[in-house]
Amino acid sequence: MNNKEIQSLRSRITVQINELNEVIAGIKTDPKTSAETCTTPNVDIIDCTKDERDLKDQIRIHNHRIASLGELTGALHRINGGTFGQCQECGDPIGVSRLHARLGATLCIGCQEFFEGSHVAA
Numbered sequence: 001m002n003n004k005e006i007q008s009l010r011s012r013i014t015v016q017i018n019e020l021n022e023v024i025a026g027i028k029t030d031p032k033t034s035a036e037t038c039t040t041p042n043v044d045i046i047d048c049t050k051d052e053r054d055l056k057d058q059i060r061i062h063n064h065r066i067a068s069l070g071e072l073t074g075a076l077h078r079i080n081g082g083t084f085g086q087c088q089e090c091g092d093p094i095g096v097s098r099l100h101a102r103l104g105a106t107l108c109i110g111c112q113e114f115f116e117g118s119h120v121a122a
């Protein structure tokens with residue numbers, strides 16, 4: 001992976017980290033989830049069932065965002081440390097196309113498949 005490729009990935013990672021930080025901090029609302037949010041405070045118990053589901057969805061989405069933020073922050077640290085793009089398991093290059101598809105990837109496709117396979121088996 002050349003310097004230009006790393007810089008392009010770094011800028012994508014930085015943009016996504018900033019976006020996630022803003023959404024998590026509540027500065028920027030994700031239009032996908034805010035449309036589902038109930039704005040009426042005095043809903044009766046039946047309506048609340050849907051709200052509860054929405055809330056669970058939002059918590060799940062929120063947790064996913066926190067996890068993504070962690071992955072992306074880790075990727076940024078690896079760029080700074082010069083180990084970005086290396087598989088953390090076998091040390092092989094992860095590959096630019098895979099990194100573009102998954103910016104926070106820490107494993108090459110071979111190791112990823114191996115671990116996913118062993119998770120399924122376990």
Ligand SMILES: [Zn+2]
Nearest residue numbers: 087090108111
């Ligand atoms: Zn590997």
